[in-house]
Amino acid sequence: MAAQRQPQGRIRINQETVVIAISVVLFLVFSIFLNKFLSQGNIIALLKNVAILGTLAVGMGFVVVGRGIDLTMVAVMVVGVAFSIWLSTQGVSFTFAIVVGGLLVALLGLFTGILVAIAEIPPIFATLAIASAVYGAGRILFSSDVLYAPSNIQWLTFIGSGTIFGIPMSVMVFAAVAFVMSLFLKKTRFGRLVYASGDNPAAARNSGLPTRPVIITQYVVSALIAFIAGIIMTGLVTGINTRLYNSTLIYDVLLVVVLGGIGLSGGQGGVRNVIVGTILVGILINGMTILNFSYTSQNLIKSVILLGALAIDAVINPRDEQTSQSGDI
Amino acid sequence: MKTMKKLLLAAIAAVSLVQAPHMAQAADVEQIGRSAYLEAMTGKKVIFVPLSQGMDLNQAWVTVWQRHAARYGFTLEVRDPNMNTDAGIRALQGAIEEKPDLLIVQNPDVQTYARMLKQAQSAGIKVLQVNMQSATQTDSYVGNDWIEMGRLEAGELARTCMAPGAPSKKIVWLAGVQTGAANIFMRTGIDQIIAENPGLELVSDQPADYDSEKARQITETVLQQHPDLCGIMGIWDNAEVGAGAAVLAAGKQDQVTIVTNGAGADTGCESIKKGLLDVIYNFNAPIQGEIAAQQISELLQHPEREAGAEKTMFFGPITRVDKDNATGRNCWKIDDFK
Numbered sequence: 001m002a003a004q005r006q007p008q009g010r011i012r013i014n015q016e017t018v019v020i021a022i023s024v025v026l027f028l029v030f031s032i033f034l035n036k037f038l039s040q041g042n043i044i045a046l047l048k049n050v051a052i053l054g055t056l057a058v059g060m061g062f063v064v065v066g067r068g069i070d071l072t073m074v075a076v077m078v079v080g081v082a083f084s085i086w087l088s089t090q091g092v093s094f095t096f097a098i099v100v101g102g103l104l105v106a107l108l109g110l111f112t113g114i115l116v117a118i119a120e121i122p123p124i125f126a127t128l129a130i131a132s133a134v135y136g137a138g139r140i141l142f143s144s145d146v147l148y149a150p151s152n153i154q155w156l157t158f159i160g161s162g163t164i165f166g167i168p169m170s171v172m173v174f175a176a177v178a179f180v181m182s183l184f185l186k187k188t189r190f191g192r193l194v195y196a197s198g199d200n201p202a203a204a205r206n207s208g209l210p211t212r213p214v215i216i217t218q219y220v221v222s223a224l225i226a227f228i229a230g231i232i233m234t235g236l237v238t239g240i241n242t243r244l245y246n247s248t249l250i251y252d253v254l255l256v257v258v259l260g261g262i263g264l265s266g267g268q269g270g271v272r273n274v275i276v277g278t279i280l281v282g283i284l285i286n287g288m289t290i291l292n293f294s295y296t297s298q299n300l301i302k303s304v305i306l307l308g309a310l311a312i313d314a315v316i317n318p319r320d321e322q323t324s325q326s327g328d329i
Numbered sequence: 330m331k332t333m334k335k336l337l338l339a340a341i342a343a344v345s346l347v348q349a350p351h352m353a354q355a356a357d358v359e360q361i362g363r364s365a366y367l368e369a370m371t372g373k374k375v376i377f378v379p380l381s382q383g384m385d386l387n388q389a390w391v392t393v394w395q396r397h398a399a400r401y402g403f404t405l406e407v408r409d410p411n412m413n414t415d416a417g418i419r420a421l422q423g424a425i426e427e428k429p430d431l432l433i434v435q436n437p438d439v440q441t442y443a444r445m446l447k448q449a450q451s452a453g454i455k456v457l458q459v460n461m462q463s464a465t466q467t468d469s470y471v472g473n474d475w476i477e478m479g480r481l482e483a484g485e486l487a488r489t490c491m492a493p494g495a496p497s498k499k500i501v502w503l504a505g506v507q508t509g510a511a512n513i514f515m516r517t518g519i520d521q522i523i524a525e526n527p528g529l530e531l532v533s534d535q536p537a538d539y540d541s542e543k544a545r546q547i548t549e550t551v552l553q554q555h556p557d558l559c560g561i562m563g564i565w566d567n568a569e570v571g572a573g574a575a576v577l578a579a580g581k582q583d584q585v586t587i588v589t590n591g592a593g594a595d596t597g598c599e600s601i602k603k604g605l606l607d608v609i610y611n612f613n614a615p616i617q618g619e620i621a622a623q624q625i626s627e628l629l630q631h632p633e634r635e636a637g638a639e640k641t642m643f644f645g646p647i648t649r650v651d652k653d654n655a656t657g658r659n660c661w662k663i664d665d666f667k
Binding site for chain 2: 035036039041042045046048049052139143144145146148151160161168233236237238239241242243244246247285286289290292294295296
């Protein structure tokens with residue numbers, strides 16, 4: 001919102017522009033020095049490889065804008081889909097099992113939302129605990145880490161390997177989720193409520209806005225988006241690996257959100273920031289995989305570049321009393 | 330009716346009397362060494378610290394061992410750290426404190442547990458390592474010959490990709506975790522085969538972290554760089570299905586050969602049938618479990634031998650499984666052993 005108040009014709013350098021600049025530089029460098037980086041196939045592969053990360057980040061961004069954080073997303077994603085697959089092995093049709101899984105996931109989101117909004121447990125602790133509980137429950141229910149979906153589900157195969165106008169369905173689903181979320185945040189009254197309650201929750205509540213239902217809805221939506229990401233993954237690799245809960249995926253998601261310029265203090269940024277962050281991570285991972293960098297050095301370079309982006313922003317836009325907000329982490 | 334019943338009872342009594350001397354005679358015949366064996370097993374305590382019980386191989390081992398334990402009266406406790414090394418170290422520390430008769434360990438890598446295994450041995454606890462070795466050699470190791478596994482997989486690709494008419498001589502190694510014992514040893518075997526086959530080119534070696542989606546992403550990117558790729562080697566069938574998905578999505582299933590290894594679970598055979606994998610070097614986890622069960626019995630039967638006094642190795646069987654023999658024993662389900 002701050003950007004809209006800037007005088008016309010002057011580019012305001014903020015974190016988003018820094019990240020875009022780094023992305024452009026990396027893109028150019030890779031295009032010049034890496035053979036076939038700039039091929040249509042590779043660009044599509046690049047996008048396909050960040051579709052899941054990006055989808056999760058849209059959901060996380062939605063919560064962070066409202067000054068929350070949802071660390072349950074990866075747990076909900078893997079356990080929600082694994083539950084559906086497990087249910088389908090009990091004699092229920094897979095499509096119906098997915099609907100039931102979706103309901104379960106929505107209930108989990110509702111529960112998280114109630115804990116955060118009504119019991120007023122800080123979201124970082126509430127979601128951390130719930131993530132562990134959800135994964136633990138899943139670990140008891142399913143004996144194996146990896147669960148395979150039934151092989152003859154046509155719509156799932158289509159999500160995994162289908163294309164529309166040459167663009168993989170996984171990317172299309174990510175784009176659709178991002179587009180709907182962007183419209184929702186920008187064009188609906190509810191979307192503005194999310195910004196208002198994220199920017200200053202006390203003021204929002206004092207002026208009579210329904211902040212609690214807004215917060216609860218955010219967690220339900222982020223849980224459902226996590227479920228969608230899980231369905232994309234199941235389509236892509238025919239199964240779901242519940243051990244992803246133990247990976248750094250949830251931090252990567254958070255990183256994409258913060259990197260793109262959605263402050264953890266809430267009330268700022270939007271879907272565009274998520275896309276910017278996702279694309280930078282996508283370019284980085286793709287380039288480093290082509291360069292055949294080792295796993296450790298990939299993580300190191302990724303962290304250094306991400307830290308660099310945050311540092312540049314801190315230098316250009318130093319925090320002071322005017323720019324900082326209460327509740328800033 | 331009543332007389333019939335009485336007659337029947339009398340007949341049964343008569344038969345029992347005739348049988349009785351025979352039964353007494355049977356009780357005298359003792360299977361030689363059985364009572365000593367039973368005595369050695371009964372009441373013993375075995376603790377297993379796995380990587381994670383969520384993996385098919387672990388489930389097969391533990392099912393086999395539990396059956397063995399229930400039959401011969403020793404206890405098997407599984408302390409599952411669920412892939413968390415810190416939790417694993419705590420589980421090991423706890424286990425050493427309890428002084429079990431035997432400790433079974435599946436190592437996350439060669440270093441993490443190495444010192445603790447030494448401690449366990451000097452505390453007089455016998456240690457059996459399964460499938461994933463530590464830098465410390467203990468009483469016994471049962472599991473794969475991982476260098477041979479690397480040679481087998483790379484050899485498979487060398488045969489395919491060095492043959493006339495092969496799309497290229499380019500191959501990919503999708504490791505699991507680079508510090509894992511299995512990874513290090515497999516890489517040694519792979520390097521030997523590459524050295525023996527000049528021209529065979531390793532174009533990418535990225536760890537997929539035992540995750541199918543990561544394997545898919547790497548394969549997707551590598552296929553863009555090397556559209557003429559000939560083969561992919563992996564370390565766990567459940568991860569390499571992701572590589573298979575990327576190859577299928579690119580429509581290159583006839584060009585790229587995907588070879589990996591696995592515990593021999595039915596899911597692996599399904600992946601072969603779906604066309605996601607071409608060859609699995611199947612190390613048959615239930616048979617591995619039986620060999621380890623034999624080692625458990627051996628180690629429990631000789632409490633007089635000092636821990637670490639003898640160091641033995643047992644490599645399990647490895648079967649090459651492709652679409653022609655992805656049936657029967659090569660595709661087990663956990664319920665088959667219960």
